[in-house]
Amino acid sequence: MRKRIDTRSAIILGLLGFAALLLPLAPTQARAAAGCGDVDSDLDGFTDYLECTGIPLTGGGSFQTTGQNVRDLFVILVRATPSNIPSSPFDPFALARNLGINIQVIEASAVTADRLVSPTSIQKAVKITEDLSTSVVEVGSSTPGIPSGRDEAKIYTIRIWQKLVEACPCLANNSCGTSCKATSGESTPATLYQLYIQNVIAHELGHLIRPLHYPYSSKLENHYQEGKYLIMERSIVATRNRQTGVVTIPISKVYGPEDIGNIKLLP
Secondary structure, X not given: OHHXXXXXXXXXXXXXXXXXXXXXXXXXXXXXXXXXXXXXXXXXXXXXXXXXXXXXXXXXXXXXXXXXXXXXXXXXXXXXXXXXXXXXXXXXXXXXXXXXXXXXXXXXXHOOOOOEOOOOOOOXXXXXXXEOOOOOOOOEEOOOOOOOOOOOEEEEHHXXXXXXXXXXXXXXXXXXXXXXXXXXXXXXXXXXXXXXXXXXXXXXXXXOOOOOOOOOOOOOOOOEOOOOOOOOEOOOOOEEOOOOOOEEEOOOOOOOHHHHHOOOOOO
Protein backbone atom coordinates (compact mmCIF):
# COMPACT_ATOMS: atom_id res chain seq x y z
CA MET A 1 0.00 0.00 0.00
CA ARG A 2 2.80 2.40 0.86
CA LYS A 3 4.38 1.73 -2.46
CA ARG A 4 1.16 2.69 -4.25
CA ILE A 5 0.87 5.92 -2.25
CA ASP A 6 4.46 6.88 -3.06
CA THR A 7 3.94 6.20 -6.74
CA ARG A 8 0.69 8.15 -6.84
CA SER A 9 2.36 11.05 -5.00
CA ALA A 10 5.19 11.07 -7.51
CA ILE A 11 2.69 11.17 -10.35
CA ILE A 12 0.78 14.05 -8.75
CA LEU A 13 3.96 15.99 -8.13
CA GLY A 14 5.05 15.36 -11.69
CA LEU A 15 1.74 16.66 -13.03
CA LEU A 16 1.99 19.74 -10.84
CA GLY A 17 5.47 20.44 -12.19
CA PHE A 18 4.24 20.04 -15.77
CA ALA A 19 1.32 22.35 -15.09
CA ALA A 20 3.73 24.95 -13.76
CA LEU A 21 5.51 24.91 -17.07
CA LEU A 22 2.24 25.75 -18.79
CA LEU A 23 1.61 28.82 -16.65
CA PRO A 24 2.32 32.13 -18.45
CA LEU A 25 5.50 33.93 -17.47
CA ALA A 26 5.25 37.13 -15.50
CA PRO A 27 5.52 40.21 -17.76
CA THR A 28 9.09 40.96 -16.69
CA GLN A 29 10.12 37.34 -17.23
CA ALA A 30 8.47 37.27 -20.64
CA ARG A 31 10.28 40.43 -21.70
CA ALA A 32 13.62 39.05 -20.63
CA ALA A 33 12.95 35.75 -22.40
CA ALA A 34 12.29 37.65 -25.62
CA GLY A 35 15.46 39.72 -25.22
CA CYS A 36 13.35 42.73 -24.29
CA GLY A 37 13.89 43.06 -20.57
CA ASP A 38 13.96 46.13 -18.37
CA VAL A 39 17.71 46.52 -18.82
CA ASP A 40 19.72 48.74 -21.13
CA SER A 41 22.00 46.27 -22.90
CA ASP A 42 23.66 48.80 -25.21
CA LEU A 43 23.86 51.61 -22.62
CA ASP A 44 22.23 54.28 -24.76
CA GLY A 45 19.67 55.37 -22.16
CA PHE A 46 16.74 53.30 -23.48
CA THR A 47 15.73 49.95 -22.00
CA ASP A 48 15.61 46.87 -24.20
CA TYR A 49 11.87 46.71 -23.59
CA LEU A 50 11.33 50.21 -24.99
CA GLU A 51 13.56 49.50 -27.96
CA CYS A 52 11.46 46.40 -28.67
CA THR A 53 8.07 48.04 -28.25
CA GLY A 54 8.68 51.69 -29.14
CA ILE A 55 10.34 54.59 -27.34
CA PRO A 56 7.80 57.21 -26.19
CA LEU A 57 8.87 60.66 -27.41
CA THR A 58 8.50 63.87 -25.44
CA GLY A 59 6.77 65.53 -28.40
CA GLY A 60 4.15 62.80 -28.59
CA GLY A 61 3.99 59.43 -30.29
CA SER A 62 6.73 56.82 -30.20
CA PHE A 63 9.73 55.67 -32.21
CA GLN A 64 10.49 52.07 -33.12
CA THR A 65 14.24 51.39 -33.16
CA THR A 66 15.99 48.66 -35.11
CA GLY A 67 17.40 46.72 -32.16
CA GLN A 68 18.51 46.80 -28.56
CA ASN A 69 22.10 45.68 -29.11
CA VAL A 70 23.35 48.80 -30.93
CA ARG A 71 23.26 52.27 -29.38
CA ASP A 72 20.73 54.74 -30.79
CA LEU A 73 21.43 58.44 -31.30
CA PHE A 74 18.54 60.73 -32.18
CA VAL A 75 19.37 63.53 -34.61
CA ILE A 76 17.31 66.52 -35.72
CA LEU A 77 18.23 67.96 -39.12
CA VAL A 78 16.82 71.43 -39.74
CA ARG A 79 16.95 72.27 -43.43
CA ALA A 80 17.09 75.85 -44.69
CA THR A 81 14.50 77.29 -47.08
CA PRO A 82 15.39 76.67 -49.83
CA SER A 83 17.64 73.77 -48.86
CA ASN A 84 20.81 72.75 -50.66
CA ILE A 85 20.73 69.36 -48.98
CA PRO A 86 19.17 66.92 -51.45
CA SER A 87 16.00 65.18 -50.36
CA SER A 88 15.17 61.46 -50.43
CA PRO A 89 16.68 59.07 -51.44
CA PHE A 90 19.82 61.06 -50.58
CA ASP A 91 20.96 60.28 -47.04
CA PRO A 92 22.80 63.26 -45.48
CA PHE A 93 23.92 60.99 -42.62
CA ALA A 94 25.34 58.23 -44.83
CA LEU A 95 28.94 58.77 -43.70
CA ALA A 96 27.97 59.34 -40.06
CA ARG A 97 26.36 55.91 -39.98
CA ASN A 98 29.88 54.46 -40.08
CA LEU A 99 30.20 55.35 -36.39
CA GLY A 100 28.73 51.98 -35.44
CA ILE A 101 25.62 53.47 -33.84
CA ASN A 102 22.06 53.68 -35.11
CA ILE A 103 21.37 57.25 -36.17
CA GLN A 104 17.65 57.91 -35.85
CA VAL A 105 16.60 61.04 -37.73
CA ILE A 106 13.54 62.77 -36.29
CA GLU A 107 11.68 66.02 -36.80
CA ALA A 108 12.17 68.85 -34.31
CA SER A 109 8.50 68.56 -33.37
CA ALA A 110 9.03 64.97 -32.19
CA VAL A 111 10.74 66.18 -29.03
CA THR A 112 10.41 69.11 -26.65
CA ALA A 113 12.45 72.30 -26.98
CA ASP A 114 15.12 71.00 -24.61
CA ARG A 115 15.75 68.11 -27.07
CA LEU A 116 15.03 65.47 -24.43
CA VAL A 117 14.12 62.40 -26.48
CA SER A 118 11.89 60.50 -24.07
CA PRO A 119 10.41 61.03 -20.60
CA THR A 120 11.92 57.65 -19.74
CA SER A 121 15.52 58.56 -20.64
CA ILE A 122 18.17 61.23 -20.11
CA GLN A 123 19.45 61.11 -23.71
CA LYS A 124 18.99 64.30 -25.69
CA ALA A 125 18.79 64.55 -29.46
CA VAL A 126 21.50 66.50 -31.24
CA LYS A 127 20.44 69.15 -33.72
CA ILE A 128 22.21 70.13 -36.93
CA THR A 129 20.99 73.22 -38.75
CA GLU A 130 21.61 74.13 -42.37
CA ASP A 131 22.72 77.75 -42.71
CA LEU A 132 22.79 79.64 -46.03
CA SER A 133 25.24 82.31 -44.87
CA THR A 134 27.81 83.31 -47.50
CA SER A 135 30.06 85.49 -45.37
CA VAL A 136 31.44 82.67 -43.20
CA VAL A 137 34.90 81.17 -43.63
CA GLU A 138 34.22 77.66 -42.36
CA VAL A 139 31.97 75.04 -43.94
CA GLY A 140 30.58 73.90 -40.59
CA SER A 141 30.66 74.82 -36.93
CA SER A 142 29.73 73.26 -33.60
CA THR A 143 30.44 73.38 -29.89
CA PRO A 144 32.29 70.17 -28.95
CA GLY A 145 30.59 68.18 -26.24
CA ILE A 146 27.97 65.47 -25.77
CA PRO A 147 24.26 65.45 -26.72
CA SER A 148 23.19 66.91 -23.37
CA GLY A 149 25.43 69.94 -23.93
CA ARG A 150 25.03 73.07 -26.04
CA ASP A 151 23.25 72.94 -29.36
CA GLU A 152 25.13 74.95 -31.96
CA ALA A 153 25.96 72.70 -34.93
CA LYS A 154 25.60 74.39 -38.30
CA ILE A 155 26.27 73.29 -41.87
CA TYR A 156 27.01 76.11 -44.33
CA THR A 157 25.92 74.55 -47.60
CA ILE A 158 26.58 77.57 -49.84
CA ARG A 159 30.07 77.86 -48.40
CA ILE A 160 30.64 74.16 -49.12
CA TRP A 161 29.89 74.80 -52.79
CA GLN A 162 32.14 77.87 -52.79
CA LYS A 163 35.00 75.78 -51.40
CA LEU A 164 34.58 73.26 -54.18
CA VAL A 165 34.61 75.97 -56.84
CA GLU A 166 37.68 77.56 -55.26
CA ALA A 167 39.48 74.25 -55.68
CA CYS A 168 38.07 73.61 -59.17
CA PRO A 169 36.64 76.71 -60.90
CA CYS A 170 35.50 74.52 -63.79
CA LEU A 171 32.80 73.05 -61.52
CA ALA A 172 30.86 76.30 -61.81
CA ASN A 173 30.00 75.59 -65.44
CA ASN A 174 30.28 71.79 -65.30
CA SER A 175 33.31 71.69 -67.58
CA CYS A 176 35.77 69.76 -65.42
CA GLY A 177 35.19 66.31 -66.82
CA THR A 178 37.52 64.10 -64.77
CA SER A 179 40.06 66.83 -64.05
CA CYS A 180 38.53 67.46 -60.62
CA LYS A 181 37.60 64.55 -58.43
CA ALA A 182 37.39 63.21 -54.92
CA THR A 183 40.02 60.76 -53.74
CA SER A 184 37.36 58.06 -53.94
CA GLY A 185 36.74 58.89 -57.61
CA GLU A 186 33.57 61.01 -57.68
CA SER A 187 33.87 63.77 -60.28
CA THR A 188 30.46 65.17 -61.29
CA PRO A 189 29.60 68.51 -59.63
CA ALA A 190 26.41 67.19 -58.01
CA THR A 191 28.09 64.09 -56.63
CA LEU A 192 31.07 66.02 -55.27
CA TYR A 193 28.72 68.50 -53.62
CA GLN A 194 26.61 65.79 -52.02
CA LEU A 195 29.68 63.94 -50.75
CA TYR A 196 31.12 67.12 -49.25
CA ILE A 197 27.80 67.88 -47.50
CA GLN A 198 27.76 64.37 -46.04
CA ASN A 199 31.35 64.81 -44.88
CA VAL A 200 30.66 68.09 -43.10
CA ILE A 201 27.52 66.72 -41.41
CA ALA A 202 29.47 63.66 -40.23
CA HIS A 203 32.30 65.91 -39.03
CA GLU A 204 30.11 68.25 -36.98
CA LEU A 205 28.07 65.35 -35.62
CA GLY A 206 31.33 63.84 -34.44
CA HIS A 207 32.03 66.91 -32.35
CA LEU A 208 28.65 66.53 -30.61
CA ILE A 209 29.12 63.02 -29.21
CA ARG A 210 32.37 63.08 -27.23
CA PRO A 211 33.81 65.21 -28.94
CA LEU A 212 35.67 63.49 -31.72
CA HIS A 213 38.65 63.60 -32.24
CA TYR A 214 39.44 62.84 -28.58
CA PRO A 215 41.41 63.69 -26.43
CA TYR A 216 41.35 67.44 -26.85
CA SER A 217 44.27 69.13 -28.56
CA SER A 218 44.55 72.91 -28.16
CA LYS A 219 46.54 73.07 -31.39
CA LEU A 220 44.17 71.06 -33.56
CA GLU A 221 40.96 71.78 -31.61
CA ASN A 222 39.62 68.21 -31.59
CA HIS A 223 40.83 67.40 -35.09
CA TYR A 224 43.36 65.21 -36.79
CA GLN A 225 46.14 66.84 -38.74
CA GLU A 226 45.38 67.15 -42.44
CA GLY A 227 46.61 64.28 -44.59
CA LYS A 228 45.24 61.34 -42.59
CA TYR A 229 42.18 61.07 -44.84
CA LEU A 230 39.72 60.91 -41.94
CA ILE A 231 36.39 62.66 -41.41
CA MET A 232 37.64 64.43 -38.30
CA GLU A 233 40.60 66.14 -40.01
CA ARG A 234 40.90 69.85 -39.37
CA SER A 235 40.21 70.79 -43.00
CA ILE A 236 40.06 69.40 -46.52
CA VAL A 237 42.99 70.54 -48.65
CA ALA A 238 42.82 69.92 -52.40
CA THR A 239 45.99 69.05 -54.33
CA ARG A 240 46.89 69.44 -58.01
CA ASN A 241 49.00 66.95 -59.93
CA ARG A 242 51.69 68.99 -61.69
CA GLN A 243 51.96 66.57 -64.59
CA THR A 244 48.29 65.88 -65.32
CA GLY A 245 46.70 68.99 -63.83
CA VAL A 246 44.09 66.84 -62.10
CA VAL A 247 42.81 68.29 -58.82
CA THR A 248 42.06 65.78 -56.07
CA ILE A 249 39.83 66.72 -53.15
CA PRO A 250 40.35 64.36 -50.17
CA ILE A 251 36.77 64.14 -48.92
CA SER A 252 37.03 61.27 -46.44
CA LYS A 253 34.29 58.74 -45.79
CA VAL A 254 35.67 57.18 -42.58
CA TYR A 255 36.34 57.97 -38.93
CA GLY A 256 39.43 56.92 -37.03
CA PRO A 257 39.19 53.79 -34.82
CA GLU A 258 39.79 55.87 -31.68
CA ASP A 259 36.89 58.15 -32.65
CA ILE A 260 34.45 55.25 -32.67
CA GLY A 261 35.81 53.89 -29.40
CA ASN A 262 35.33 57.21 -27.58
CA ILE A 263 31.70 57.96 -28.44
CA LYS A 264 29.66 59.21 -25.49
CA LEU A 265 25.89 59.66 -25.73
CA LEU A 266 24.92 60.19 -22.09
CA PRO A 267 26.06 62.59 -19.34
